[in-house]
Amino acid sequence: MEKIIVRGGRQLEGTVKVEGAKNAVLPVIAASLIASEGKSVIHEVPALADVYTIKEVLSNMSANVRYNNNTVTVDASKPLKTEAPFEYVRKMRASVLVLGPLLARYGHAKVAMPGGCAIGSRPIDLHLKGFEAMGAKVHVGNGYVEVHAEGRLKGAKVYLDVPSVGATENIMMAAALAEGRTILENCAKEPEIVDLANFLNKMGAKVIGAGTETIKIDGVEKLYGAEHTIIPDRIEAGTFMVASAITGGNVLVRGAELEHLRSLVSKMEEMGVKITEEADGLRVIGPKKLKATDLKTLPHPGFPTDMQSQMMALMLNAEGTSVITETVFENRFMHVEEFRRMNAKLKIEGRSVIVEGPVTLQGAEVAATDLRAGAALILAGLTAEGYTRVTELKHLDRGYVDFASKLATLGADIERVNDDGEVILDSKDHQQTSAS
């Protein structure tokens, strides 16, 4: 079985560079489908499994997609198929982000219904509610969701019951070509929403207010391909910040944007971690002793759910009792069982986990239950006694490029082995070649 093997005890030191953000690049590539003229050129595209999946989704619709040297080029000017089958949506839920662009451009889109996943049921009712408000008809059946509109969508007032990232993105993309103004209220404020709005505006859209809770979109008749550079991945940055802190290390996380990471920086500082802003990133120095703290995940600018499991690993090494409350997803504690296999003292109480620290973590064979849990288990392994073997790496590869190699460069004792037990590089160079 393919696995990452880490032996604890090394302090990390050096510099690590953050890739472009997975959660920004997926909607931006989906948005490139709206351009009926011109090519989109997208830079700083990380070589992630999810990027290869969205590339396949678009290629399957007959868009011309190329991926070379971290740049994706999309030519969607020819007529497109308006369907994303289950084989893609099963691999990556973000495939549903093609609904908005296709509906806007063709008045039709059909996408396999995403099921639940290891972190919760994850419905898309708010995406659909937004499309309906703009005049589309929604039909769900045989495992698919199909949306239709007669003529152009109509601008509308849409209030989101919860500030869903995906719904904000899908509705914003659909509204970009609608007739008249759409006002989207209680929307998500994540930096990735702002990145998508910037890309849409470069394409000729009229989106204002992204990053606040009300976004106004004045629909235009046509959008054009545009050039764009993806923002740095704040979750990958945060993961390496925890890697430094947990090992008592001293790491410069290049590309980490303080503005995107304020809630994490403030929590880590409460725990005694020293974080300083440098010209090209954040320097993170781990203390001799970490202090316990409490955190609650919330929509941005609150604490990101995608950093919850990594912080659990950090809290296991802190002195005292910490409490983590997960409010974004109803079931994002699957990693607790895996941490317990490493001797962690964790108690689940409703939507909270009580973390008793510090514990001497013991190396064990553990499975990544989702992509962030995979990273978190490796972080725990950096401080555990003996060897930690992390399996189910397909999750990790969705969101991290060369995770083991990057940690090794910082001094971690870590390697990745394939099914036959041979040591392999975890670079996706081979995928770059075959996918380009």
Ligand SMILES: CC(=O)N[C@H]1[C@@H](OP(=O)(O)OP(=O)(O)OC[C@H]2O[C@@H](n3ccc(=O)[nH]c3=O)[C@H](O)[C@@H]2O)O[C@H](CO)[C@@H](O)[C@@H]1O
């Ligand atoms: C590709 C991508 O960008 N993924 C991110 C995105 O996921 P995603 O866009 O799927 O997450 P949402 O913000 O939509 O989900 C937040 C909450 O809203 C609920 N909800 C969402 C939509 C809907 O129609 N109905 C509904 O009830 C969800 O079940 C969840 O409880 O934001 C999450 C929350 O920051 C992150 O963890 C994911 O990494």
Ligand SMILES: C=C(OP(=O)(O)O)C(=O)O
């Ligand atoms: C939950 C995540 O992603 P996705 O929405 O793509 O599953 C994540 O990035 O942690």
